[in-house]
Amino acid sequence: MRIVLASTSPRRQELLGLLGVPFDVCEPSFVEQPMSGLAPREQVAHFALEKARSVAGARSGDIVLGGDTVIESDGRLLGKPRDREDALRMLTSLAGRPHQVHTAVALCHQARSIELVDVATAVVHMKADSGGGIERYLETGEFLGKAGSYSIQGQGADLIERIDGDYTTVVGLPLKVVASLLWIAGYPVVQEEVEALYRRKPYPNWSRFAS
Numbered sequence: 001m002r003i004v005l006a007s008t009s010p011r012r013q014e015l016l017g018l019l020g021v022p023f024d025v026c027e028p029s030f031v032e033q034p035m036s037g038l039a040p041r042e043q044v045a046h047f048a049l050e051k052a053r054s055v056a057g058a059r060s061g062d063i064v065l066g067g068d069t070v071i072e073s074d075g076r077l078l079g080k081p082r083d084r085e086d087a088l089r090m091l092t093s094l095a096g097r098p099h100q101v102h103t104a105v106a107l108c109h110q111a112r113s114i115e116l117v118d119v120a121t122a123v124v125h126m127k128a129d130s131g132g133g134i135e136r137y138l139e140t141g142e143f144l145g146k147a148g149s150y151s152i153q154g155q156g157a158d159l160i161e162r163i164d165g166d167y168t169t170v171v172g173l174p175l176k177v178v179a180s181l182l183w184i185a186g187y188p189v190v191q192e193e194v195e196a197l198y199r200r201k202p203y204p205n206w207s208r209f210a211s
Contacts, residue, residue, distance in 0.1 A: 001061060001062055001063060001187070002022070002023065002024055002059075002062040002063070003016075003021055003022070003023040003024070003062065003063050003064075003065065003182070003187065004023065004024045004025070004026050004055060004059050004062050004063065004064045004065065005023050005024070005025050005026070005065050006026055006027075006028040006051045006052050006054065006055040006056075006064050006065060006066040006067075007025070007027075007028065007051070007065075007066065007067055008025065008027050009067075009172060011153065011171055011172050011173070012067055012172050012173045013025060014203070015168055015171060015172070015173040015175060015203065016065070016173060016175075016178065018175065018197055018202060018203065019175060019178065019179065019189065019193075019194070019197070020193065021182075021187070021189070023065075024059075024062075026055045026058075026059065026064075028050075028051035028052070028054045028055055028066060029054040029055075030047075030050040030051045030053070030054040032047050032068075034077065040070055040072040040075075040077055040100070040102055041102050041104075041119050041121070043070060043077065044068050044069065044070045044102045044103065044104040044119060045104040045106070045117050045119050047066075047068035047070075047104065048066045048067050048068040048104035048105060048106040048117060049066060049104075049106040049108075049115065049117050050066070051066035051067070051068065051106070052064045052065060052066030052106040052107065052108040052115075053066075053106075053108055053115075055108075056108040056109070056110045057110065059110075060110040060111045061110075061111050062109070063107060063108075063109050063182065063185055063187055064107070064108045064109070064110075065105060065106070065107055065178065065181075066105070066106040066107075066108070067103065067104065067105050067106070067172060067173050068103070068104050069101065069102065069103040069104075069147055069172045070101075070102050070147060071099055071100070071101055071102075071147050071148040072099060072100040072101075072102060073093065073094060073097075073099040073100075078090055078094075078099075078147065078148045078149075079147055080144075080145055080146060080147055080149075081143055081144070081146075081149045084138055084143075086149075087138060087143040087144075087149035088134065088135075088138060090148060090149040091129075091134045091137070091138075091143075091148075091149050091150065091159065092129065092134060094126045094148065094150075095126050095127065095128055095129040095134065095159075096126060096127065096128035096129070097125075097126060098123050098124065098125045098126070099123070099124055099126070099148070100121055100122070100123055100124075101121065101122045101123075101124055101148075101165075101169060101170045102119055102120070102121050103119070103120050103121075103122075103169045103170075103172055103173065103174055103177075104117060104118070104119045104120075105117070105118055105119075105120075105173065105174065105177045105178055105181060107181040107182070107184075107185055109185055114185055116181050116184060116185065118177045118180070118181060120165070120166055120169040120174035120176075120177050121165060121169065122163050122164065122165025122166055122167075122169040122170050123163065123164040123165055124152070124160060124163050124170060125160070125161045125162050125163065125164070126159055126160055126161065127159055127160065127161045133158065133159060134159065137150070137155060137156060137158065137159060140154075140155050142154050142155055142156060143156070152167070152170045152171060152205060152209070153171050153203065153204045153205050153206075154204070154205075157205045157208060157209070160209070162209065163209045167201075167203075167205075167206050167209050167210070168203075168206075170209075171203070175194065175197065175198075176194060176198070179191070179194045
């Protein structure tokens with residue numbers, strides 16, 4: 001029984017690798033289309049589960065993990081910016097205020113009819129924009145392809161004052177949630193090793209935002 005990560009995100013692959021479990025990577029065929037009437041946490045759970053389901057059919061004997069992350073500000077979802085102007089608008093709206101980052105993890109094992117979903121939420125407190133910090137960040141180009149237009153594990157960390165919650169939730173794969181779901185599904189994950197991982201914080205900027 002193998003673990004399959006239904007994601008081509010380098011960040012999710014790097015984070016899952018920190019757990020020390022062997023896994024394959026398979027691109028999900030599910031195409032994200034926001035559904036009206038769903039709260040942000042429901043939306044992100046739906047996306048993660050459908051991603052996992054889209055791979056589980058071809059890997060019925062394996063454990064498939066799907067993940068998705070959305071940013072919620074004032075009850076609205078913020079996705080990836082279309083361009084630099086859109087990124088400027090997003091970051092300006094977030095500056096000096098807190099917002100929520102929701103990351104869902106779904107686990108599917110089709111052969112055993114297992115489907116599990118959990119959602120972790122962290123609150124990110126952004127610095128007020130002073131001295132042109134947002135403009136300097138936009139010059140890096142790092143905002144491209146990032147929900148909310150920033151990357152906490154990169155130079156986007158300079159825009160953040162602090163976070164309340166699990167740092168790995170903000171990056172895109174809450175490792176304690178992953179370990180818990182794998183344990184429930186019967187995959188051996190040693191809790192002491194997970195706790196040791198959280199003490200070491202071996203990922204860019206993790207120690208910087210330790211709670």
